[in-house]
Amino acid sequence: MNKQTTRYEIIINGIVQGVGFRPHIYRLASFYNLHGYVINTTKGVLIDIEGKSDSADSFLKQLQEGNIPPLSKIISLTYSRKEPYGYSSFKILESVKEEGDITLVSPDISICSDCLRELCNPSDRRYQYPFINCTNCGPRYSIIQQLPYDRKNTTMHDFVMCPDCSSEYTDPLDRRFHAQPDACFKCGPHVKLLDSSGKVLETKHAISAVKELLEAGAIVAIKGLGGFHLAVDASNNNAIERLREKKRREEKPLAVMVKDIEIAEQLCKLNETNRHFLLMPQRPIVLIEKKDDMPLSPAVAPHNKYLGIFLPYTPLHYLIMEGNYPALVMTSANISEEPICKDNDETLRRLDGIAEYYLMHNRKIYQRCDDSVISIVKELPLVIRRSRGYAPEPVMLPFRVPDVIATGAHLKNTVCLGKEDKAFVSQHIGDLETFENYKFFLETIRHLTDVFAASPEIIVHDMHPGYLSSQWAVEQSLPCMSVQHHEAHVAACMAEHHLFENVIGVSFDGTGYGRDSTIWGSEFFIGKPGLFLRAAHLDYAPMPGGEVAAYEPYRMAVAYLYKYFGSDWLQYPLELIEYIGSKKIRNIFSLIENRINCPQTCGCGRLFDAVSSLLGIRYFNKYEGQAPMELEMLLRHKDIECRDGPMSPRSKAQIVGADPCVRHQRHKALEDNDNSHYAFEIVDGACLVVSLKSLFADIINDIVQKKDKSIIALLFHNTIVEIIKNICVCLRTRYGINNAVLSGGCFQNKYLLSKTVDELESAGFMVYCHQQVPPNDGCISLGQVYTLACKLAGDGRDNPNSLSL
Ligand SMILES: [Zn+2]
Ligand SMILES: [Zn+2]
Ligand SMILES: [Zn+2]
Incomplete structure (x- = not known):
């Protein structure tokens, strides 16, 4: 070998499998006339190249500068110089499986523009083929059974490639080179149409038949990428009502799929930001404000000013969206909160009596994965449900952890596998109330540990001993x-931002098991994961009937009013009294007096429930969180998607007196302007407590004076923001901490989040919010892993109790 020959061995880690990485390397190596090989290993992609020194250097530089396929992501790149070997060509070698290190798995990705073009081209051999894909698009996580990502390790192993597909698959210059799910009409999966009894209907063209059925108002179960959807024409009121009744989903908003961005424009108020999120290859459902004259049935999203809207993401969806309807309701195929159906037989069983037809196919789904849902606040995504398109991409951690499983919360459950410096948060699993969801929970733990070759050494779980996720954890023979x-x-949000020093953690949430056997949910912490000190919270109120109160929000209104005013308030002309009746209300009084199933709670979600029903907006929830959501919908605020929306003129925080910890705050002017709010009192002590008596007195006063409900709702929201700001300022004074971290289900409320961020920033805080995982209980498993990570990393960290007071 001559002197100018350089050989590099390069190891790349990240999302590098199933995203066209090796073919890209092949083409790049060919361009620079380099020889050697590339191979997928469980340690990552290994590239061994040699050739002219300047070419080898340029090749390396290209990779370092990010010349990589669109769906890939480099997390680490290491290289070393080697003695030249004398390769005579460049080859892509078969994958090797080794024990030990992990390779990342790509999430499922929407069809790319090249494939879409072929799908619509009558002279292409895959014209209208519903499973067209390439190295840049198609199913990934949902079909992978184990790593490395090769066809034999996916559910595509059932299909033998035809000579045409095979030649594409083996041609390094073809855009389907090593596209594992590559297939065509001749050799790949096919669709079939079945009636409600599961009988296959002989039809020349199943997809055309489905379009006609949908146009006629039928409910059709359609198998997609991570599971089945139930589809109906979104402009057909009758069909939607029928679907709601059968699915037992009375009022919860339904997501709609539209053919393209132009149709989305007709339905919703689009801007540059939400358009960007709609078009992302992850294709999440994006919550966007509806247009007033939207040509869809009002039954799609009643009492809601947002519409969950998404674009097609598989070729099959594109073909179905050609039908004569403005949009399709595409809701997860399940009953109520059960997991989404994925297998053909399972679907026929579980959707019996719901679906009127089935459009199935014979490509198996290995991992079920619901659609992801995001909302947008200040140009950033606010993840509501993290699933397809995102899972199982890891959240990177600043510390390494031993292999650990975190079992998450009870509702909106996700699990998380911690391994090395990565936290693999699972797709949304759902509420562990049903056996089906519990099975899905077990399946997901097994799949994550298998696919990432983990051997968990420890399990982290919620403190609540009654949660199935906690019970499963302690039943295992692991610490x-x-x-x-x-x-x-709070820890979950800190994980996203790699924070590990002391923070002020604000967790405004529904309910959760507290350290003192009461039910927490409006927490201000000081400290760091594993070493938090509870520094403040809202006042407690009884929760009459326990968990029932979460579904009957009027109970919380009665509980707060009884706590602060006894039965005096019954004299006022409130809709609540009229609707519920004073007899029923007095029954609740006696539950509270006799302490019958009335646990104490300070959950902020329950406070929102109380105010929503006190205003006569919602006395009984048809779905979890409905009362607070409808209270938010009353707000007549302007666009808060944009960073500099007109909603939030930044005003200086107003602190009453020199010491912000005053017992009685002045009641500001109750006008409809951005910063007015109701009164509240902060009761001083080692742990600050916020009394809500003045808040409720003010609200009753405004109701009696017949003030517009939307103004009362605004003033209430502003009060919560003002409470958070005042407490944070107070804690900063006490503890000298300026980082504020926001988490909890209440921060799904766009106004609350946006306004809190504005006010805290105006007061000089560094504010951290969730971006990668939801602020709701979908983040708990990540927080559990991060707490362990911090504890293990934290030798010698100071105790928050020793902070200067
Ligand atoms: Zn493609
Ligand atoms: Zn083929
Ligand atoms: Zn929670």
Whole structure:
């Protein structure tokens, strides 16, 4: 070998399998006339190249500068110089499986523009083929059974490639080179149409038949990428009502799929930001404000000013969206909160009596994965449900962890596998109330540990001993660690931002098991994961009937009013009294007096429930969180998607007196302007407590004076923001901490989040919010892993109790 020959061995880690990485390397090596090989290993992609020194250097530089396929992501790149070997060509070698290190798995990705073009081209051999894909698009996580990502390790192993597909697959210059799910009409999966009894209907063209059925108002179960959807014409009121009744989903908003961005424009108020999120290859459902004259049935999203809207993401969806309807309701195929159906037989069984037809196919789904849902606040995504398109991409951690499983919360459950410096948060699993969801929970733990070759050494779970996720954890023969629910919330947000020093953690949430056997949910913590000190919270109120109160929000209104005013308030002309009746209300009084199933709670979600029903907006929830959501919908604020929306003129925080910890705050002017709010009192002590008596007195006063409900709702929201700001300022004064971390289900409320961020920033805080995982209980498993990570990394960290007071 001559002197100018250079050989590099390069190891790349990240999302590098199933995304066209090796073919890209092949083409790049060919361009620079380099020889050697590339191979997928469980350690990552290994590239061995040699050739002229300047060419080898340029090749390396290209990779370092990010010349990589669109769906890939480099997390680490290491290289070393080697003695030249004398390769005579460049080859892509078969994958090798080794024990030990992990390779990342790409999430499922929407069809790319090249494939879409072929799908619509009558002279292409895959014209209208519903499973067209390439190295840049198609199913990934949902079909992978184990790593490395090769066809034989996916559910595509059932299909033998025809000579045409095979030649594409083996041609390094073809855009389907090593596209594992590559297929065509001749050799790949096919669709079939079945009636409600599961009988296959002989039809020349199943997709055309489905379009006609949908146009006629039928409910059709359609198998997609991570599971089945139930589809109906979104402009057909009758069909939607029928679907709601059968699915037992009375009022919860339904997502709609539209053919393209132009149709989306007709339905919703689009801007540059939400358009960007709609078009992302992850294709999430994006919550966007509806247009007033939207040509869809009002039954799609009643009492809601947002519409969950998404674009087609598989070729099959594109073909179905050609039908004569403005949009399709495409809701997860399940009953109520059960997991989404994925297997053909399972679907026929579980959707019996719901679906009127089935459009199935014979490509198996290995991992079920619901659609992801995001909302947008200040140009950033606010993830509501993290699933398809995102899972199982890891959240990178600043510390390494031993292999650990975190079992998450009870509702909106996700699990998380911690391994090395990565936290693999699972797709949304759902509420562990049903056996089907519990099975899905077990399946997901097994799949994550298998696919990432993990051997868990410890399990982290919620403190609540009654949660199935906690019970499963302690039944395993492994060491366990429990983490308080709201501390896990704050820890999850800190994990996203690699924070590990002391923070002020604000966890405004529904309910969670507290350290003192009461039910927490409006927590201010000081400290760091594993070492949090509870520094403040809202006042407690009884929760009459326990968990029932979450579904009957009027109970919380009665509980707060009874706590602060006894039965005096019954004299006022309130819709609540009229609707519920004073007899029923007095029954609740006696529940509270006799302490019958009335646990104490300070959950902020329950406070929102109380105010929503006090205003006569919602006395009984048809779905979890409905009362608070409808209270938010009353707000007549302007666009808060944009960073500099007109909603939030930045005003200086107003602190009453020199010491912000005053017992009685002045009641500001109750006008409809951005910063007015109701009164509240901060009761001083080692742990600050916010009394809400003045808040409720003010609200009753405004109701009696017949003030517009939307103004009362605004003033209430502003009060919560003002409370958060005042407490944070107070804690900063006490502890000298300026980082504020926001988490908890209440921060799904766009106004609350946006306004809190504005006010805290105006007061000089560094504010951290969730971006990668939801602020709701979907983040708990990440927080659990991060708490363990911080504890293990934290030798010598100071105790928050020793902070200067
Ligand atoms: Zn493609
Ligand atoms: Zn083929
Ligand atoms: Zn929570």
